[in-house]
Amino acid sequence: MNTPNTPPDARAAGTGAPAGVAPGTGDSAASIHDIGYRNYTGRRLGGGYILRSLLVQTLRGVYGLGRSAKSKVLPMCLFAVMVLPAAIVVAVTVVTEASDLPLSQSEYVLTMQPVIGIFLAAAAPQAISLDLRHRTTPLYFSRPLERSEYVTAKYGALAAALFVFTAVPAVVLYAGALLAKLDFADQTGNFALGLVMCALFSVLHAGIAAAIAAHTPRRGFGVAGVIVAFTVPYFLVSALQGIAWDQDALGVTGWIGLASPGSLMDGIQATFLGGGSTFPGGRTPPLGEGAVYLLLTAALIAGSYFLLLRRYRKAGL
Amino acid sequence: MFDPTVARLTYRGLLGRRRVFLLSGLPLLLLVIAALVRATVGADDAVTANLLTGFGVATMVPLIGVIAGTGAIAPEIEDGSVLYLLAKPLKRPTIIVSKLIVAIGVSVVFTAVPMLLAGFVLNGNSGQLAVAFAVASALASVAYSALFLLLGTVTRHAVVIGLVYALIWEALVGSVVPGARVLSVQQWGLSLAERIAADGTGVSSSVGPVAGVVLLVVVTVLGGWFAGRKLRTLSPQAGEA
Incomplete structure (x- = not known):
């Protein structure tokens, strides 16, 4: 090549x-x-090779591999916090001899959203803002590396890191379900849907976090921005959905759910991936609303990619 | 114990440039939501209490506390300019007290005022809800400012730890796990709101008003005192490795 x-x-x-x-x-x-x-x-070796190296390097950096021992503490601790509950869920399933996992892979991802949010808030500024802070971006662009390749490498690495972060517990759940001798076909189907959910979740959340992190050279601002962008809309949506539920306006809860990335994923997995939604009343958005959810997700992913491209248009930065 | 120059510098650092947008964004959002809810649902005590607790006290107040509390000192420590401040013939506790007062002032203004306004917009202060929540958020802001100012002197990751505490502990654990509620600034603030608000409006706290106020005062004083101690032995470190 x-x-x-x-x-x-x-x-x-x-x-x-x-x-x-x-x-x-x-x-x-x-x-x-x-x-x-x-x-x-x-x-x-041309741009493609640099892209791959940058991707691998960033992916390793997110987990602190190849960095100081202190940088490994936070990502590894969070990873443990992410996987441990899955092991506990498996243990409970085996001990109680339940006929199904108490929560499916995609529901697990949604339950662990706070942990994922912290992980991403630590990872994205580290992977992206620091290049701006230390003025290494001009050095990258002085190589045969296109702007779009840099963006693809950083975005891809972040999404891949997040996918590993979310998919490993899904694998643990799947392995545990098989060990507990649950129905094989059932579990494999759930697992596949769970992986789709993890992939979609990772790409959407990594995109938003990367776009935010690319707009500030300050690590602290980046961290704060990412956490705020994920949690504040989520709490807002929860509060508003609660009000709508109190007012018996169930139809509105679906539309309110469009307003935060977390509830967006919730609606999609409830509509298309066969999970239970955590919306008030456990309401599953109907197919029409679900399509809007999908469209908005696609728009957000494309939007954050273009925002990143636009951010790096000026070489001086 | 209070130095106007330090206070002025802190104030300008807090409200300068982008921080002021960050600080005013959330209160504006609260007011917009309040107006929307009032327009669609109408005046309703339960809805008011629900929104002001869920979005106001559980999310907005801790976040403003993090921004104001850590913002008062953490950036100076991070970029090393705190050395110039420490080199002045001022006592360290004086510096901390001045910064703490500014942080408290800013966070109270940016939380209590919008809460009061939102309360009036939502149900016209029926059941004293607007006043109750304004008092609760003012009190909680005082404690948060001290807590996060202390955090800013202790660790370079003050913003991250502060946000994790504010959002995970206060908003999730503090609202779900019963035992953890007793150890949550949010509940201490709400204890007074429960006292002020009329009965049956749905404002509840898991600690009594006296205990709540005592705990708030203890946290504020301890936080300020310990931050002063910490600043004495502060050794500035290089930036992120």
Whole structure:
């Protein structure tokens, strides 16, 4: 995929000119003196290679791998907090010999939203704002790396990190369900839906967090912004849905749910992924409302990607 | 114990540039929601109490507390400019008290006033709800300011820890787990709201008003005192590694 600019032997074999003279200029007076330095003759790796490296590097950085021991504490602790309840759920299922998991994979993700929010609030500014703070972005863009490739790498790494964060407990739940000898077909179906939910959740939340983190070089602001963006609308939606429920205006709760990323995911998993919603009264949005939920999610994902692209348009930053 | 210059600098740091938007965003949101709910639902005591508790006392007040409390000192410690302040011939407790008073002032103004307004918008202060919630949020703001100011002197991750505390402990655990409620600033503030509000309006707290006020005072004084102690031995560190 990355073809080398010049095959290693082409120069020497072609003209017989000494190494160091640019090909095509011949041996005219305009030559650079060859003072004996070796040229780089290896493969030239382009933007795609940088993208992959940046993605892997960011993904590792989010979990503190390759960073100081202190940076590993928070992500690893949060990861443990995320997985432990899944193990407990499995243990309870096995001990009580229940016929089904007390909560499905997609419901589990929604239940653990506060933990995910903290993880993302710690991860996104670390992965994105610090490049702005330490002025490393111009260094990245001085390489053969396109703006869209940088954005894709950072966004992708964040989404992948979040997917790992949410999918591992889903795997634990699935493995536990199989060990408890629950119905195989049932559980595999739930697991697949759960993974779809994790992927959708990760891409949406990573996009919003990345867009916020890219707009401030200050880590503290980034953290605060991400947490506020996820929690304040969620509490607002919960409070308003509670009021609507008190007023017997159940139809409105679905539309109110559009106003926060958390309730957006809740509605989608209730409508399409076969989970129970946590909306008041356990109401599942009907198919029409569900389609609006999906559309809004897609719009938010695309919107945050374009916001990121626009943010990096100026090279100086 | 109060230095006007430190207070002025803190005040300008708090309300300067983007922070003022952050600070006024939530109260504005509360007022907009209040107006919307009043327009669609009409005046209703239960709805008022529900909204002012769920969004106001549980979400807005702790968040403003975090922004004002940590914002009063944490940025200076982070960028190292606190050294210039500490080098002045001022006692450390004086610096803390001045900053604390400003943080309390700012957070009370940005919480109690919008709560009072929202209460009037929602049901015209029927059942004394608007006054009750304004008092509750003012009291809670005082304690939050001291608590988060202390946090700002203790750790460089004050904003994160403060937000986690404010949103996870106060909003989720404090509203769900019964035992944890006794240890939540929100409930201490609400204890007075329960006293002021008329019966049957749905305002409830898990601690008595006397205990609530005593706990609030204890937390505020202890927080301020300990922050002063902490500032004495502060060793400025380099930025994020």
